[in-house]
Amino acid sequence: MSLGARVGAAATAPLRALAAALDPAMRGWQRLAGRGGMIGLFLLPNLAIFTIFVLVPIGLNVAYSMTGGAQVFLADRPFVGGEQYARLLECENHLRPRTCRDDTFWTAVWNTARFVVLQVGLMTGAALVTALILNRSLPAKGFWRAVFFFPVLLSPVVVGLIWRWILQRQGLANLVMVEGGLEPVNWLVDRFWAFAAAVGVSVWAHLGFYALILLAGLQAIPKDLYEAAEMDGTRPWRVFRRITLPLLTPNLAVVVVLALIRAVQIFDEAYVLTGGGPGTATMFLTQYIYETGFASPVRNPGLAAAASILMAGVLVVLTLLRLSRQRRAAQR
Amino acid sequence: MRGARFLTRRRGVAGSGRGWHWTDIATWVWLVGGTVLMFGPAVWLVLSSFKTPAALAEFPPTILPYAQQTMEIDGRERPLFTVTTPDGTTQTMAELRRVGIVAQMVDPAAPEAEPLRVNIAEREPLREIAFATSNYTEPFLRFDFWRFFRNSVFVTVVATALTLLTNSMAAFALSKYDFRGRNAVMLLIIATLMVPLSVILVPLYSVVSAVGLLDTLWGVILPTIATPTGVFLLRQYMLTIPDELLEAARMDHASEWQIYWRIVLPLAAPALAVLAIFSVVWRWNDFLWPLVVLTSTRNYTLQIGLNSYAGELNVQWHYILAMTVAAIVPVVLVFVFLQRFITSGIASAGLK
Numbered sequence: 001m002s003l004g005a006r007v008g009a010a011a012t013a014p015l016r017a018l019a020a021a022l023d024p025a026m027r028g029w030q031r032l033a034g035r036g037g038m039i040g041l042f043l044l045p046n047l048a049i050f051t052i053f054v055l056v057p058i059g060l061n062v063a064y065s066m067t068g069g070a071q072v073f074l075a076d077r078p079f080v081g082g083e084q085y086a087r088l089l090e091c092e093n094h095l096r097p098r099t100c101r102d103d104t105f106w107t108a109v110w111n112t113a114r115f116v117v118l119q120v121g122l123m124t125g126a127a128l129v130t131a132l133i134l135n136r137s138l139p140a141k142g143f144w145r146a147v148f149f150f151p152v153l154l155s156p157v158v159v160g161l162i163w164r165w166i167l168q169r170q171g172l173a174n175l176v177m178v179e180g181g182l183e184p185v186n187w188l189v190d191r192f193w194a195f196a197a198a199v200g201v202s203v204w205a206h207l208g209f210y211a212l213i214l215l216a217g218l219q220a221i222p223k224d225l226y227e228a229a230e231m232d233g234t235r236p237w238r239v240f241r242r243i244t245l246p247l248l249t250p251n252l253a254v255v256v257v258l259a260l261i262r263a264v265q266i267f268d269e270a271y272v273l274t275g276g277g278p279g280t281a282t283m284f285l286t287q288y289i290y291e292t293g294f295a296s297p298v299r300n301p302g303l304a305a306a307a308s309i310l311m312a313g314v315l316v317v318l319t320l321l322r323l324s325r326q327r328r329a330a331q332r
Numbered sequence: 333m334r335g336a337r338f339l340t341r342r343r344g345v346a347g348s349g350r351g352w353h354w355t356d357i358a359t360w361v362w363l364v365g366g367t368v369l370m371f372g373p374a375v376w377l378v379l380s381s382f383k384t385p386a387a388l389a390e391f392p393p394t395i396l397p398y399a400q401q402t403m404e405i406d407g408r409e410r411p412l413f414t415v416t417t418p419d420g421t422t423q424t425m426a427e428l429r430r431v432g433i434v435a436q437m438v439d440p441a442a443p444e445a446e447p448l449r450v451n452i453a454e455r456e457p458l459r460e461i462a463f464a465t466s467n468y469t470e471p472f473l474r475f476d477f478w479r480f481f482r483n484s485v486f487v488t489v490v491a492t493a494l495t496l497l498t499n500s501m502a503a504f505a506l507s508k509y510d511f512r513g514r515n516a517v518m519l520l521i522i523a524t525l526m527v528p529l530s531v532i533l534v535p536l537y538s539v540v541s542a543v544g545l546l547d548t549l550w551g552v553i554l555p556t557i558a559t560p561t562g563v564f565l566l567r568q569y570m571l572t573i574p575d576e577l578l579e580a581a582r583m584d585h586a587s588e589w590q591i592y593w594r595i596v597l598p599l600a601a602p603a604l605a606v607l608a609i610f611s612v613v614w615r616w617n618d619f620l621w622p623l624v625v626l627t628s629t630r631n632y633t634l635q636i637g638l639n640s641y642a643g644e645l646n647v648q649w650h651y652i653l654a655m656t657v658a659a660i661v662p663v664v665l666v667f668v669f670l671q672r673f674i675t676s677g678i679a680s681a682g683l684k
Contacts, residue, residue: 007670008601011608015496019593026589035509038588042505043517045498049558052543053536054524060535072538130366133359146671147367150374153663153674155617157635161642161656162373165380165649170391172376178392204369212678236355265530268619272639286530286620293534294624305534312531319525 061312064305070298077302084306105307107280108288115199115284116263123203123210124256130207131214132244145215149208156205160272163201164188167273188274191281198270198282205269206262210255217251218244250328257322264314285311374660381653382463388649399462402426405443413437413455415448424458425450467654476629477655480637484616487552487633492611494557496604503566504592508578521560529555529621537624551625552633556615562607565677569603570596606677609670613663634659 030038060074065084067077092099097106130148138144151159166172167187174184187193221244229239267286270276276283276291285307293304380388382397402409403426410426415437417423425437428447435455436447471477505511506518529536536555537546545551573596581591597604622633632640638659642652667674 007605007609007673011496011604012597012601014493015500015604016593016597018497019589019597023587023589023593027587030587030589035588036511039505039509039511042501042592046502046558046563047517047520049498049554050520050524052539053555053558054527054532055520057532057535057539058527060538061532064534064538072541074538129362133362136359138359138363142671144363144366145675146667147363147370149671149675150664150667151370153613153617153667154660155635155663156619157617157638158656158660161638161652162377164642165653166373166376170389170393172373172393175392204373208370209678212675216678236353261528265528267530272642275643289530289533290620290624294537301534301538308531308533312527315528315531323522323525 061305061309064302065309067302068300069302070300072301080302084302085310087303088306088310102303104280104283105288108283108285111195111281111283112264112266112285114195115202115266116260118199119202119263119266120256120259122199123207123259124252126203126207127210127214127255128252130211131218132240134211134215135218145212148211151205151207152209154205156268157272159201159205160269163197163204164273167197189278191278194274194278194281198266198274201269201273202263202266206259210259213255213258214248214251217248221247250325253325253328254322257318257325261315261318261322264311264318377653378657381467381650381657382465383467383650384462384464385648385650387464388653396461397463398459399464400457400459403440405438405440410440412440412458414458415450415455425455464650467650468658471651471655471658475641475651476632476637477658479630480632480634481658483549483631484634487549487618487622488612488615490549491553491556491615492608494553495559495562495611496608498557499559499562499607500566500597500600500604501592502563503570504596506563507567507570508573508575508591508596521563524558524560533620533624540625546625547627547631548625549631549633552618552622553615555621556618559611562611565607566600566603569600573599606673609666609673610677612666613674616662 026038026041029041033040063074064077066079066081067074068080068083069077071077087101088105090101091097091106094100094106095110097103097110100106134141134145134148154162169184169186169189171187173187177184185193187197225243225247226239229243234242265286266284267290270282270284271287274282276287289304289308289311292307293299293301379395379397380393384397384399386400387394387398401412403412404410405426405428410428412424412426413435414422415425424440425448426440426443428436428438430436430452433452435450435452437450437455438445438447502521506514540546540551540555543551545554577595577599578591581595586594617635618633619635619639622636623639626632626636629637629640634655638652638655641648641655
């Protein structure tokens with residue numbers, strides 16, 4: 001039995017046992033409600049959970065964003081209209097968080113924007129190079145792929161802790177600095193370096209995932225194109241510019257949009273690594289929402305809801321872009 | 333390096349048998365540098381997790397875990413040092429006690445002799461490679477680590493089983509039946525792709541609290557099981573199962589439910605396997621939602637427990653590092669044995 005069949009069997013065996021136990025009841029239901037009733041039953045669990053834990057919260061979110069106070073239940077909360085949005089959006093100069101009514105929010109907005117640009121740029125570039133290299137004929141291909149991929153499966157908490165340990169004052173990073181004849185750096189206490197660390201650690205953790213998508217795209221490019229180019233004696237750089245890059249563009253677009261969607265929501269590994277600090281140097285939007293709604297001494301769920309709706313606006317645009325790109329990549 | 337050169341010359345894309353091309357050099361620099369950068373931190377974590385608290389506080393740190401040797405004298409473990417005596421020779425001695433910069437030390441071979449007073453600048457601790465396995469055993473005994481571990485296993489297993497069941501049922505209905513409103517349901521599921529957790533954190537919390545699941549593991553599990561990506565993946569796969577099989581079964585008076593679990597489920601096993609693996613990794617690694625829902629320590633999952641230990645004022649790194657390694661083990665096992673499924677799942681469906 002192949003490994004694939006074995007995993008498949010292991011995953012389905014309990015399911016099938018459960019399904020077998022339900023069999024008589026289901027037969028009765030089909031006799032009672034017909035095939036249409038069965039279709040409804042198949043959809044019911046998933047749709048019920050969707051409705052309760054996704055659709056209802058979406059609707060409630062709008063309602064929450066228009067109420068004030070610290071109470072959890074909507075019915076206990078006073079209606080304040082657009083006050084929460086006004087509080088978030090009022091600024092003398094939106095580029096300077098200090099002039100805003102809610103300076104932490106705008107700090108988080110600009111931190112997130114900077115993070116997104118840097119992280120997505122660096123990561124896409126590194127993933128492209130990695131994919132191109134892994135697509136060459138190499139000895140021990142599987143090993144190299146695993147090297148770049150394995151951090152993807154680590155939990156964000158683990159990633160944050162590993163790097164916190166390396167970047168602490170007496171950690172491995174400073175050992176390397178000292179051995180290299182440089183001054184040790186207080187990585188996570190310095191505003192600049194803490195932000196750079198958040199970007200770098202995030203690239204480290206997710207690079208392999210995007211490299212893998214690009215690698216699949218590279219492998220889908222017909223080999224005869226390269227053979228033809230080789231027969232014409234085309235130079236490698238030209239082959240890359242004229243064949244590889246144009247044919248990889250749909251996959252690159254998917255990768256960029258996917259990376260953007262995830263980067264906007266950056267939270268856990270940065271939170272474990274720096275806790276948003278020093279000060280607010282690595283405070284990102286999701287952390288702002290979490291702390292405003294749940295972790296600050298004075299909770300303000302309404303403000304958190306308003307902030308999350310503003311973030312959702314960005315994400316909806318990006319997701320629509322993703323779906324259209326994915327369709328285009330699939331049509332190729 | 334000669335081996336690498338040999339391989340690249342024969343195999344490099346640009347290598348038409350004429351030695352190094354600059355891309356070959358770049359390839360190997362990237363691969364070797366990448367290995368150091370990607371593996372280095374994980375290896376460092378594992379090595380550090382075996383160090384004693386004293387060794388962890390050292391700078392510069394040693395690569396391998398060392399611990400000071402000790403010897404039992406008068407019923408107590410005494411640390412051993414290499415002492416440089418005034419005449420220039422060195423000798424191994426055990427420390428009995430230390431006052432300021434002066435230590436009273438004896439020769440372990442003759443512990444009854446009068447202790448020698450030694451300036452601490454004239455001695456070096458005698459060390460050997462030793463793995464501080466107590467870093468691993470003590471969290472299990474002294475902290476709630478074992479409970480966190482069990483909670484995480486419970487959440488992962490139950491959530492994965494429910495995900496497979498509900499998602500495969502929905503995917504079956506959406507791929508094998510024509511009914512009014514099918515497109516609307518598909519659209520609804522696509523739409524939920526746009527709603528990540530961070531966007532509905534506040535209202536989801538109130539819903540879970542209204543259902544009475546706050547601070548319970550079920551409150552962590554239920555909101556995660558209706559994954560749109562799971563429904564998608566399974567539906568795409570089930571579309572490739574020929575409808576004739578289903579028709580033939582109906583001829584034999586199979587019920588719709590039997591068609592689902594006797595025919596479609598076994599045939600969709602490869603897709604279910606991919607979803608199962610991803611679900612295990614997702615649920616094992618979840619952080620933000622459990623962080624919001626779980627408030628009492630006894631309900632913490634591993635990730636939340638780790639984070640709370642690491643957030644304490646006096647971080648006990650020797651325990652944290654060991655617990656981190658323990659938290660990685662299940663994921664590493666999944667990775668080592670099932671890497672092929674994970675990579676194919678990502679390449680074909682963009683799962684993550």
